[in-house]
Amino acid sequence: KQEVTQIPAALSVPEGENLVLNCSFTDSAIYNLQWFRQDPGKGLTSLLLIQSSQREQTSGRLNASLDKSSGRSTLYIAASQPGDSATYLCAVKSSASKIIFGSGTRLSIRP
Amino acid sequence: GAGVSQSPSNKVTEKGKDVELRCDPISGHTALYWYRQSLGQGLEFLIYFQGNSAPDKSGLPSDRFSAERTGGSVSTLTIQRTQQEDSAVYLCASSLLGGGSSYNEQFFGPGTRLTVL
Numbered sequence: 363k364q365e366v367t368q369i370p371a372a373l374s375v376p377e378g379e380n381l382v383l384n385c386s387f388t389d390s391a392i393y394n395l396q397w398f399r400q401d402p403g404k405g406l407t408s409l410l411l412i413q414s415s416q417r418e419q420t421s422g423r424l425n426a427s428l429d430k431s432s433g434r435s436t437l438y439i440a441a442s443q444p445g446d447s448a449t450y451l452c453a454v455k456s457s458a459s460k461i462i463f464g465s466g467t468r469l470s471i472r473p
Numbered sequence: 474g475a476g477v478s479q480s481p482s483n484k485v486t487e488k489g490k491d492v493e494l495r496c497d498p499i500s501g502h503t504a505l506y507w508y509r510q511s512l513g514q515g516l517e518f519l520i521y522f523q524g525n526s527a528p529d530k531s532g533l534p535s536d537r538f539s540a541e542r543t544g545g546s547v548s549t550l551t552i553q554r555t556q557q558e559d560s561a562v563y564l565c566a567s568s569l570l571g572g573g574s575s576y577n578e579q580f581f582g583p584g585t586r587l588t589v590l
Contacts, residue, residue, distance in 0.1 A: 393577075405477075405581040451515070453579070459521040460521070
Protein backbone atom coordinates (compact mmCIF):
# COMPACT_ATOMS: atom_id res chain seq x y z
CA LYS A 363 0.00 0.00 0.00
CA GLN A 364 1.39 3.34 -1.08
CA GLU A 365 2.01 5.86 1.67
CA VAL A 366 3.14 9.43 1.09
CA THR A 367 4.83 11.45 3.81
CA GLN A 368 5.81 15.09 3.87
CA ILE A 369 8.26 16.48 6.37
CA PRO A 370 8.27 18.99 7.95
CA ALA A 371 4.59 19.62 8.56
CA ALA A 372 5.32 23.33 8.89
CA LEU A 373 8.20 25.58 7.96
CA SER A 374 8.86 29.28 8.50
CA VAL A 375 11.76 31.06 6.80
CA PRO A 376 12.70 34.70 6.12
CA GLU A 377 12.08 36.19 2.73
CA GLY A 378 14.82 35.64 0.17
CA GLU A 379 15.98 32.25 1.42
CA ASN A 380 16.16 29.18 -0.75
CA LEU A 381 14.32 26.22 0.70
CA VAL A 382 13.56 22.56 0.12
CA LEU A 383 10.36 20.67 0.83
CA ASN A 384 10.48 16.91 1.09
CA CYS A 385 8.13 14.16 0.00
CA SER A 386 8.72 10.45 0.46
CA PHE A 387 6.72 7.47 -0.77
CA THR A 388 6.90 3.79 0.08
CA ASP A 389 6.25 2.12 -3.27
CA SER A 390 8.62 3.09 -6.06
CA ALA A 391 6.31 1.78 -8.80
CA ILE A 392 4.69 5.08 -9.64
CA TYR A 393 3.30 6.66 -12.79
CA ASN A 394 4.10 10.21 -11.79
CA LEU A 395 4.39 12.65 -8.91
CA GLN A 396 2.74 16.04 -8.80
CA TRP A 397 3.35 19.05 -6.55
CA PHE A 398 0.50 21.40 -5.66
CA ARG A 399 0.04 24.49 -3.56
CA GLN A 400 -3.11 25.18 -1.61
CA ASP A 401 -3.98 28.60 -0.28
CA PRO A 402 -6.30 28.84 2.75
CA GLY A 403 -9.89 28.11 1.81
CA LYS A 404 -8.98 27.49 -1.81
CA GLY A 405 -8.56 24.56 -4.13
CA LEU A 406 -5.26 23.13 -5.31
CA THR A 407 -3.02 24.73 -7.90
CA SER A 408 -0.75 22.44 -9.87
CA LEU A 409 2.90 23.46 -9.74
CA LEU A 410 4.90 20.69 -11.37
CA LEU A 411 4.33 17.16 -12.62
CA ILE A 412 7.22 14.71 -12.94
CA GLN A 413 6.64 11.61 -15.00
CA SER A 414 8.12 8.34 -13.80
CA SER A 415 10.79 8.46 -16.50
CA GLN A 416 11.91 11.96 -15.55
CA ARG A 417 14.34 13.11 -12.85
CA GLU A 418 13.28 16.71 -12.49
CA GLN A 419 11.05 19.51 -13.70
CA THR A 420 11.52 23.26 -13.47
CA SER A 421 9.13 26.18 -13.58
CA GLY A 422 10.42 29.63 -12.76
CA ARG A 423 11.80 29.63 -9.22
CA LEU A 424 10.58 26.09 -8.61
CA ASN A 425 12.47 22.89 -9.24
CA ALA A 426 11.14 19.45 -8.39
CA SER A 427 13.26 16.32 -8.41
CA LEU A 428 12.28 12.67 -8.35
CA ASP A 429 14.33 9.69 -7.17
CA LYS A 430 12.14 6.62 -7.51
CA SER A 431 14.73 4.21 -6.18
CA SER A 432 14.89 5.99 -2.85
CA GLY A 433 11.20 6.94 -2.87
CA ARG A 434 11.87 10.64 -2.59
CA SER A 435 10.96 13.91 -4.22
CA THR A 436 12.02 17.41 -3.31
CA LEU A 437 10.56 20.77 -4.22
CA TYR A 438 13.17 23.51 -4.28
CA ILE A 439 12.00 27.11 -4.04
CA ALA A 440 14.57 29.75 -4.87
CA ALA A 441 14.58 33.28 -3.48
CA SER A 442 11.39 32.78 -1.48
CA GLN A 443 8.77 35.53 -1.37
CA PRO A 444 5.87 36.19 1.02
CA GLY A 445 3.50 35.21 -1.79
CA ASP A 446 4.94 31.70 -1.65
CA SER A 447 3.27 31.21 1.72
CA ALA A 448 0.81 28.31 1.33
CA THR A 449 0.48 24.62 2.00
CA TYR A 450 2.45 22.49 -0.43
CA LEU A 451 1.17 19.01 -1.23
CA CYS A 452 2.77 16.21 -3.14
CA ALA A 453 0.67 13.53 -4.80
CA VAL A 454 1.77 10.17 -6.14
CA LYS A 455 -0.07 8.31 -8.89
CA SER A 456 0.68 4.68 -8.19
CA SER A 457 -2.18 2.98 -10.00
CA ALA A 458 -4.41 3.65 -12.98
CA SER A 459 -6.95 5.34 -10.77
CA LYS A 460 -5.67 6.28 -7.35
CA ILE A 461 -3.59 9.25 -6.47
CA ILE A 462 -2.28 9.38 -2.93
CA PHE A 463 -1.58 12.74 -1.32
CA GLY A 464 0.81 13.62 1.44
CA SER A 465 -0.51 15.64 4.36
CA GLY A 466 1.34 18.73 3.19
CA THR A 467 3.92 21.21 4.41
CA ARG A 468 2.59 24.54 5.60
CA LEU A 469 5.09 27.15 4.45
CA SER A 470 5.31 30.66 5.86
CA ILE A 471 7.68 33.24 4.40
CA ARG A 472 8.42 36.09 6.80
CA PRO A 473 8.86 39.53 5.18
CA GLY B 474 -15.02 27.44 -18.93
CA ALA B 475 -11.31 27.76 -18.46
CA GLY B 476 -11.07 25.58 -15.37
CA VAL B 477 -12.85 23.05 -13.21
CA SER B 478 -15.92 24.48 -11.54
CA GLN B 479 -17.86 23.18 -8.59
CA SER B 480 -21.19 24.10 -7.09
CA PRO B 481 -22.30 25.05 -4.60
CA SER B 482 -19.22 26.64 -3.04
CA ASN B 483 -20.75 26.21 0.41
CA LYS B 484 -23.50 23.91 1.63
CA VAL B 485 -24.94 23.76 5.11
CA THR B 486 -27.34 20.94 5.79
CA GLU B 487 -28.98 19.17 8.66
CA LYS B 488 -28.00 15.71 9.75
CA GLY B 489 -30.00 13.10 7.89
CA LYS B 490 -30.60 15.15 4.76
CA ASP B 491 -29.31 14.23 1.32
CA VAL B 492 -26.94 16.53 -0.58
CA GLU B 493 -25.73 16.73 -4.16
CA LEU B 494 -22.44 18.29 -5.14
CA ARG B 495 -21.68 19.15 -8.74
CA CYS B 496 -18.45 19.21 -10.72
CA ASP B 497 -17.92 20.58 -14.22
CA PRO B 498 -14.54 19.38 -15.49
CA ILE B 499 -12.41 21.09 -18.09
CA SER B 500 -13.89 20.46 -21.52
CA GLY B 501 -12.31 17.45 -23.21
CA HIS B 502 -10.81 15.99 -20.04
CA THR B 503 -11.47 12.28 -19.92
CA ALA B 504 -10.63 11.61 -16.28
CA LEU B 505 -12.47 13.01 -13.26
CA TYR B 506 -11.65 12.53 -9.58
CA TRP B 507 -13.45 13.31 -6.34
CA TYR B 508 -11.54 13.88 -3.10
CA ARG B 509 -12.47 14.84 0.42
CA GLN B 510 -10.41 17.06 2.67
CA SER B 511 -11.44 17.07 6.31
CA LEU B 512 -10.26 19.80 8.67
CA GLY B 513 -6.54 19.44 9.25
CA GLN B 514 -6.36 16.28 7.15
CA GLY B 515 -4.86 15.43 3.81
CA LEU B 516 -6.85 14.69 0.69
CA GLU B 517 -8.73 11.43 0.68
CA PHE B 518 -9.47 9.80 -2.67
CA LEU B 519 -13.16 9.00 -3.15
CA ILE B 520 -13.91 7.98 -6.73
CA TYR B 521 -12.42 8.10 -10.22
CA PHE B 522 -14.10 8.20 -13.62
CA GLN B 523 -12.27 7.49 -16.86
CA GLY B 524 -14.14 7.80 -20.12
CA ASN B 525 -16.81 5.15 -20.45
CA SER B 526 -15.08 2.69 -18.14
CA ALA B 527 -16.61 1.55 -14.88
CA PRO B 528 -15.62 4.01 -12.15
CA ASP B 529 -13.18 3.12 -9.38
CA LYS B 530 -15.33 3.53 -6.28
CA SER B 531 -12.85 2.01 -3.87
CA GLY B 532 -12.40 5.25 -1.92
CA LEU B 533 -16.05 5.84 -1.07
CA PRO B 534 -16.31 5.64 2.73
CA SER B 535 -19.79 4.12 2.91
CA ASP B 536 -22.78 3.16 0.81
CA ARG B 537 -24.31 6.54 1.62
CA PHE B 538 -21.89 8.00 -0.92
CA SER B 539 -22.44 7.64 -4.65
CA ALA B 540 -21.38 9.50 -7.77
CA GLU B 541 -22.22 9.56 -11.41
CA ARG B 542 -20.84 11.19 -14.47
CA THR B 543 -23.30 11.91 -17.22
CA GLY B 544 -22.24 12.07 -20.84
CA GLY B 545 -18.61 11.84 -19.85
CA SER B 546 -18.65 15.40 -18.57
CA VAL B 547 -20.49 16.73 -15.52
CA SER B 548 -20.31 14.68 -12.35
CA THR B 549 -22.53 14.65 -9.29
CA LEU B 550 -21.49 13.36 -5.88
CA THR B 551 -24.46 12.42 -3.72
CA ILE B 552 -24.34 11.89 0.02
CA GLN B 553 -27.45 10.35 1.52
CA ARG B 554 -28.51 10.69 5.16
CA THR B 555 -25.63 13.03 5.92
CA GLN B 556 -23.74 12.68 9.19
CA GLN B 557 -21.67 15.26 11.03
CA GLU B 558 -18.48 13.40 10.13
CA ASP B 559 -19.27 14.06 6.47
CA SER B 560 -18.41 17.73 7.05
CA ALA B 561 -15.41 18.48 4.85
CA VAL B 562 -14.32 20.21 1.68
CA TYR B 563 -15.12 18.09 -1.35
CA LEU B 564 -12.73 18.68 -4.22
CA CYS B 565 -13.08 17.63 -7.81
CA ALA B 566 -10.24 17.35 -10.31
CA SER B 567 -9.99 16.48 -13.96
CA SER B 568 -7.16 15.49 -16.24
CA LEU B 569 -6.84 15.25 -19.99
CA LEU B 570 -5.67 11.68 -19.81
CA GLY B 571 -6.11 9.06 -17.17
CA GLY B 572 -5.65 5.38 -16.74
CA GLY B 573 -2.09 4.29 -17.20
CA SER B 574 -0.83 7.54 -18.61
CA SER B 575 2.13 9.01 -16.78
CA TYR B 576 1.21 12.43 -18.08
CA ASN B 577 -2.10 13.22 -16.48
CA GLU B 578 -1.73 16.54 -14.73
CA GLN B 579 -4.71 17.10 -12.48
CA PHE B 580 -6.51 20.40 -12.36
CA PHE B 581 -8.63 21.08 -9.31
CA GLY B 582 -11.83 22.96 -8.76
CA PRO B 583 -12.27 25.35 -5.83
CA GLY B 584 -14.18 22.79 -3.80
CA THR B 585 -17.50 22.63 -1.99
CA ARG B 586 -17.39 23.19 1.75
CA LEU B 587 -20.03 20.94 3.31
CA THR B 588 -21.16 21.52 6.87
CA VAL B 589 -23.53 19.04 8.47
CA LEU B 590 -25.21 20.41 11.58
